[in-house]
Amino acid sequence: MAKKYTGIYAKTLTMADFDTTGFDGLAVVAGVPVTLSYRVLPGNEMAFGSGSNSLGGVRTAKVFQLAPKDGEVTPGAIACSFRLIYQDANKVRATVIREDLTANVAGAVTTANQFNYMPETAGMKVGAYSYLTIQFTPLAGTGTVEFSAANTTIQMPVTNYTLVNSSGN
Numbered sequence: 001m002a003k004k005y006t007g008i009y010a011k012t013l014t015m016a017d018f019d020t021t022g023f024d025g026l027a028v029v030a031g032v033p034v035t036l037s038y039r040v041l042p043g044n045e046m047a048f049g050s051g052s053n054s055l056g057g058v059r060t061a062k063v064f065q066l067a068p069k070d071g072e073v074t075p076g077a078i079a080c081s082f083r084l085i086y087q088d089a090n091k092v093r094a095t096v097i098r099e100d101l102t103a104n105v106a107g108a109v110t111t112a113n114q115f116n117y118m119p120e121t122a123g124m125k126v127g128a129y130s131y132l133t134i135q136f137t138p139l140a141g142t143g144t145v146e147f148s149a150a151n152t153t154i155q156m157p158v159t160n161y162t163l164v165n166s167s168g169n
Contacts, residue, residue, distance in 0.1 A: 004163070007160070007161075008159065010062060010158070010160075012062065012155055013132070013156040014156075015149060018038050019037050019038070019039070020036060023152075024071075024150070028145045028146065030138050031137060033137045034135070034138075034147065036134045037087070037133045038131065039130075040127065040130050040131070040132070041128065043128060044162055045127050045160075045163065046158050047124060047125035048118065048156070049121055050119070050157040052120070061118060061119035063118070063157075064105060065105055066082055067106040067107075070147065070148055075151040076145070079102065079103060081100070081137045082134060082137070083133075083134070083137075084132075086126045086132065095124070102136070104116075120159045
């Protein structure tokens with residue numbers, strides 16, 4: 001029996017939506033991954049991205065932006081590779097959806113290009129209590145720069161699927 005949804009809608013996650021415990025003030029060490037996670041709420045399923053790159057020849061995909069910065073008086077970009085990962089509720093199983101460089105998506109809002117669009121990962125989503133995770137891996141630096149949750153910009157489009165409750169209503 002196919003799942004029934006009471007709502008399917010696009011949403012944009014920002015830095016405030018992610019668990020930043022352990023991120024803010026964390027010293028940058030080249031090659032050491034740092035993760036941020038968003039936990040999917042009960043009664044929902046979520047997918048990275050929203051829209052499509054070719055819906056009847058029209059791009060409906062939303063632009064996304066990842067721009068990790070330091071906590072200096074004049075915040076500077078921290079060059080990282082990143083992975084977008086689906087994880088189960090126990091963070092044991094992981095599926096990488098995308099791997100790229102933050103340099104390709106840091107200025108996405110003002111300079112959209114083919115790297116910045118994030119169509120929905122069709123046919124792939126995670127359920128309640130599972131996680132949408134962003135894993136940043138600094139490319140250079142050690143100890144002198146720290147991540148800043150206040151200065152880091154995240155605009156991550158997702159698609160939210162609200163499930164019909166157990167009574168079928």
